[in-house]
Amino acid sequence: MMENLREIIEALIFISVEPLTTAKMKEVLTDVPEPDIEQAVRELVTRYESSNGAIRIIQTAGGYVFSTRPVYDPYVRRLLQIERKKKLSVQALETLSAVAYHQPVTQAEISAIRGVDSTYSLHTLLENKLIKIVGRKEAPGRPLVYRTTEKFLTYFGLNSIEDLPSEEELKKLMEEENT
Amino acid sequence: MITTEFEPTPAQDGYQVKLQIFEGPLDLLLFLIKKKKINIHNIPIAVITREYLEYLSHKESINLDREAEFLLMAALLIYIKSQMLLPREQPIEPDVDPRKELVDRIVDYQKIKAACSVLREKEDEMSQIWKRTALTAPFPEEDLDLIEVSLFDLAESFFTLMKRKQSESQRIIKGKEISMAEKTNEIVVVLKERGFLDFLEYLDAQETLEEALIAFFCLLELIKARLVVAIQEQLFHTIKVWLRKDA
Numbered sequence: 001m002m003e004n005l006r007e008i009i010e011a012l013i014f015i016s017v018e019p020l021t022t023a024k025m026k027e028v029l030t031d032v033p034e035p036d037i038e039q040a041v042r043e044l045v046t047r048y049e050s051s052n053g054a055i056r057i058i059q060t061a062g063g064y065v066f067s068t069r070p071v072y073d074p075y076v077r078r079l080l081q082i083e084r085k086k087k088l089s090v091q092a093l094e095t096l097s098a099v100a101y102h103q104p105v106t107q108a109e110i111s112a113i114r115g116v117d118s119t120y121s122l123h124t125l126l127e128n129k130l131i132k133i134v135g136r137k138e139a140p141g142r143p144l145v146y147r148t149t150e151k152f153l154t155y156f157g158l159n160s161i162e163d164l165p166s167e168e169e170l171k172k173l174m175e176e177e178n179t
Numbered sequence: 180m181i182t183t184e185f186e187p188t189p190a191q192d193g194y195q196v197k198l199q200i201f202e203g204p205l206d207l208l209l210f211l212i213k214k215k216k217i218n219i220h221n222i223p224i225a226v227i228t229r230e231y232l233e234y235l236s237h238k239e240s241i242n243l244d245r246e247a248e249f250l251l252m253a254a255l256l257i258y259i260k261s262q263m264l265l266p267r268e269q270p271i272e273p274d275v276d277p278r279k280e281l282v283d284r285i286v287d288y289q290k291i292k293a294a295c296s297v298l299r300e301k302e303d304e305m306s307q308i309w310k311r312t313a314l315t316a317p318f319p320e321e322d323l324d325l326i327e328v329s330l331f332d333l334a335e336s337f338f339t340l341m342k343r344k345q346s347e348s349q350r351i352i353k354g355k356e357i358s359m360a361e362k363t364n365e366i367v368v369v370l371k372e373r374g375f376l377d378f379l380e381y382l383d384a385q386e387t388l389e390e391a392l393i394a395f396f397c398l399l400e401l402i403k404a405r406l407v408v409a410i411q412e413q414l415f416h417t418i419k420v421w422l423r424k425d426a
Contacts, residue, residue, distance in 0.1 A: 014311070058308070070307035085306040090295075093302075094202055097294040113287060116203035116248055156301040157308070165297050173293040 002032060005040040006047075013044075019063025019154065061153040062160060095121035099131050099146050100164055106143040122146065130155060204252035205288040207234060212285070219285060222278055224263060228256040255281065328409045328418050330399070336379055336418060337395050341388065357390055363397045370407065370422040378409060378418035 002008070012028060013020045025037050041064065048056040058067045068076060077083070088096065098113045099105055099122075110118045125131045130152045136142040148161065158164065165173070201207040211230045212219055235249055262277035276282075369376055378398070385391035398420060401407045409420050 058310075066311035068309045070304070073307035073309070076309045087302060087306070090202060093295050093298060094291060097298055098291050100298075101291065101294060113284075113291065114203055115205035115252065115284070115288065155305065156298055157305045158301070165294060167290070170290045170293045170297075173296070174289055 002036070005029075005032065005036060006044045009037070009040055010044055013057060013064050014066060016063075016065070019059075019061050019065040021063040024063070058157065059159050060157055061150045089121075089124075091116075091118075091121045092124050096125055096130060096148070096152070099125070100148050100152070100161070103147045104134055104137075104145045105147075106137055106139075106145055108143060110146075204249050205285060206292075207231065207249070208252070208285055209289060209292070219282060219289075222282065224256060224260045224278065228253070228260055231256060328411050332411070332418065333378070333395075333399070333402075333409060337382065340379060340382055340391070357393060359393060359397055359400070362390075362393050363401065366394065366397055366401065367406075367422075370420070375419045375421045378420055380417075381420075 008029070009025060012025060016024075022034075022037060022041065025041070026032075026034060029037060045057045045059070045064070054068055054072050055066055056069060057064050077085075094114060095110060095118045098110050098118075102109060102113065107119055107122055110122065122131070126133070126146075128151075129149055131146045132149050133144050134147045135145050137145050152158075153160065153163075201210065208227065208231065211217075211227055211234075212222065215226065215230070217223065217227065232253060235253060259277045259281060366376075366381075369381075382391045382394055385394050398407070398409075402409055402420075406423060407420050408423055409418055411418050
């Protein structure tokens, strides 16, 4: 393995504006075998994770990015003069999870699942770029079809859509709640 | 969203649920099912319908859109009850149970609610984490809601500045004279170095009123020549002047 491979990758992640994917790393490090890159990334992540520093590397939306630890949130907010990060409203969150689990999906389908007209919530989510229009359904009226975006993944710290709790996990949660 | 004071008959339950917020009819049904500890796959429609209607009658605020959704569900409940009252020769089979469709919907909805609580936790976690990229904004992103400012906006902010400067500048002894060409050069150099400059701040930093005036005209010329662009990120925000990317 290249002697300073970990440090090279560290530099690449550091300067990236978007989460840096292993595919992108491979483009830069053409002559390094893939398993080596993956191992170096793992080591790098563990090194930050096991240190007591304020910084760590998180995996999100399929890539790696530097982030602060939660303890330092109040100070960062003071620097950026942000009182509290905005949270999604209950309606928006409900609509969003309905889209996430049923995508690709239309407005009528979402409204049926929730039992509530969801036009407005979908509009808000579109504005916030948490969902996107991916086309039209071949059905009467050719309604628009929605999907979640990459920003949806980063927003919730998910690596991919498969990271969402599975049907079984949800069932378990529901049973816990019922008892 | 429905906000209301929901008080089930105290004699029955001995407790009150205040300010319960229900997202919609399914949310309300789910709440009633949990409250009555009902087995979701064998819902006593009569009981749940009574509770449901009671809630509707207790509701104070009326939102017509939402009202329709709640009433639609009430109608569905009564319809299901009537279906179940019809005399049958054989006992009800699970497949033709008139409740089945509604139960499926409630179960589906319950799943979404469970997913919501998971996502909310993740949102909380993420809200305390800051990515290194939080601060970088070298050039306004294309999708930012930018407003290109008009001549009137520029002139207006300039004149307010002039008034302020006028009172200060009386003691300034007339210094070197500066031409428009020199000033234009100076502005372009600053823009090339920094990418942008704050319109008011820049004019305010000029030594004399005369120089500020020249700088203002230079900026207007540059905007006219489409070499730079004056942009406001939002209404009433500071005006920034950017070198055009293609210039």
